[in-house]
Amino acid sequence: MTAPTPQAVALFHSVSHALRAEKIAKAAGIACRLIPVPRHLSSDCGVCLRFPLAEQSAIEQSLSNQIDYYEIFPL
Amino acid sequence: MKTIYLDNAATSYPKPSEMIEAMRIFQENIGANPGRSGHGRSIDAGRTLYETREALAKLFHIDDPLRVVLTKNSTEALNIALLGALRPGDHVITTGMEHNSVMRPLRHLESHGIELSVVSSSPQGELDPADLSKTFRKNTKMVVMTHASNVTGTIQPVAEVGRIVREKDGVMFCVDAAQTAGALPIDVEAMNIDLLAVTGHKSLFGPQGTGALFIREGLDKRIAPLMMGGTGSRSEFEMQPDFMPDKYESGTPNTPGYAGLCAGLNLIAKTSLEAIRQKEMSLTARFLDGLGQMRSHVAVFGPNNAARQTAVVSFNIQDVTPSDAALFFEEEYGILCRPGLHCAPSAHRNIGTFPQGTVRFSFGFYNTKQDVDDALTAVGRLAAR
Incomplete structure (x- = not known):
């Protein structure tokens, strides 16, 4: 059995921003998915974008200049 | 008969059958509250709103779909723009061809210390931009006008007025496009429109109870929201979010309506x-x-x-x-x-x-x-x- 791929999440101001980020990341060919924000990261009721940790710089690159604010946390 | x-x-x-079908599909297959939970159907409901913003942004040449606030109609959009941006001591310019969705908020503001100039049009309803350009004052904060009269259909010289307003520092240009969105080309960049109010249920082929307001980047800092409440975002804070579009979108929205509006917008793009x-x-x-x-x-x-x-x-x-x-x-x-x-x-x-x-x-x-x-x-x- 192979070890699970390390994942990270990007948190945004709102679901609208998360949806925009998902579209941008998918267009850049990054495998990602919107999931509920893990409780230990925020008490917010929204969603965040989960992606393979190895894609962090690709995510940052594709979101720069397109989304004003986001934070990335490894899971 | x-x-x-x-x-x-x-x-x-x-209304096009695509619009009615989209509303039915939303209600039957999605039906969740957008942005209020993390589950798949809540995300799909959020996606419905996002796709509507995207389709509106594309039609009006808006770069960022998140600059589009979803409202219940153009009246709400205009009220956010006018009541949110104008303060006692400000001066606002409008035309003689406006609908009450513009005139009533402006008359209300006038009775609360905002100066108002109404520029007459020709008997055919056409505004001469030169007449409007003479009415600017030092404290002018906004020019608000209809793109086309709902009474005579007269198409107003919005692009020319946009050029005039752009040369004035700190003056916002607000356009009521209730009669023209989906009927005439609108380009917020080429026309220098800062605030664009549209309704969904006329030429955009959406249902009643849908509309939108475009707010140019930076201007949301100068425009207070009309309503405050739950947005699904930043729930740990009791202060209203200060970012677009949540700042102006409190309470559960008319998601089935926007699903229909999105289908109407797609039909316009196709046709x-x-x-x-x-x-x-x-x-x-x-x-x-x-x-x-x-x-x-x-x-x-x-x-x-x-x-x-x-x-x-x-x-x-x-x-x-x-x-x-x-x-x-x-x-x-x-x-x-x-x-x-x-x-x-x-x-x-x-x-x-x-x-x-x-x-x-x-x-x-x-x-x-x-x-x-x-x-x-x-x-x-x-x-x-």
């Missing part, structure tokens, strides 16, 4: 705005030509030129009040139209038809040449009595 619907300036009818405009213009030209044959008994208001107006025609028949005419058209011919002042007393004063008003026939994409010919027969018969 078969009805002929000629009240598209009030709301378009019929092309040019094709829609050509069709509506040819129906209007046919009707105006026909009225021209009756000019001894029928007075036409507005440009009387299909290229310079939307598919809206206001007229009066000699010695017949507008309400009597409308009743005759419905009872004898099944024609549904709108008589009176059309929520725009100021525009009727401007064209000289206050207080009796006019009869308004407004055509839509789904009307036919036969509808126009039947309408002309009905007008001809009433005029000959």
Whole structure:
């Protein structure tokens, strides 16, 4: 059995921003998915974008200049 | 009796089956609250709103879909812009051809210390940008105007006014596009529009209860929200979010309505705005030509030129009040139209038809040449009595 791929999440101001980020990341060919924000990261009721940790710089690159604010946390 | 619907300036009818189907599919297969939970169907509901923003952004040449606030209609959009941005001591300029969705908030603001200038238009309803440019003051904060009159269909020189406003520091340009969104090209960049208010249920083929406000980047810092409440975002804070679009979107939205609006917008993209405009213009030209044959008994208001107006025609028949005419058209011919002042007393004063008003026939994409010919027969018969 192979070890699970390390994942990270990007948190945004709102679901609208998360949806925009998902579209941008998918267009850049990054495998990602919107999931509920893990409780230990925020008490917010929204969603965040989960992606393979190895894609962090690709995510940052594709979101720069397109989304004003986001934070990335490894899971 | 078969009805002929000629009240598209009030709301378009019929609606495309794609729009009705999209609302049904949303309610049956998604039906969750957008942005309120993390589960898949809540995300799908959020995606419905996002795709609607995207389709609106594309139609109006807006770079960032998150600059689009979803509202219940253009009245709400205009109220956010006007009541949110103007403060006592500010000066605002508008035109004589406005709907009450602009005039009533402005008259309210005027009674609370905001200075108001109303620039008259020609008797055909056309604004001369040179008249407007003379009314700027040091404290002018906004120019707000309609893109086309709901009374006469007169298309206003929005691009020219946009150029004038852009040269003035710190003045916002707000456009009421209730009558033109989906009927005429609108480009917020080329026209220098800072705030664009649209409704979904007219030429955008959406259901009633949908609309939108575009807010140019940076201006949201100067515009307070009208309503505050739950947004699904930043729930740990008791202060209203200060970012777009949540700042202006409190409470559960009309998601099924926006699903329908999105389908309407997709249909416009598929059909092309040019094709829609050509069709509506040819129906209007046919009707105006026909009225021209009756000019001894029928007075036409507005440009009387299909290229310079939307598919809206206001007229009066000699010695017949507008309400009597409308009743005759419905009872004898099944024609549904709108008589009176059309929520725009100021525009009727401007064209000289206050207080009796006019009869308004407004055509839509789904009307036919036969509808126009039947309408002309009905007008001809009433005029000959």
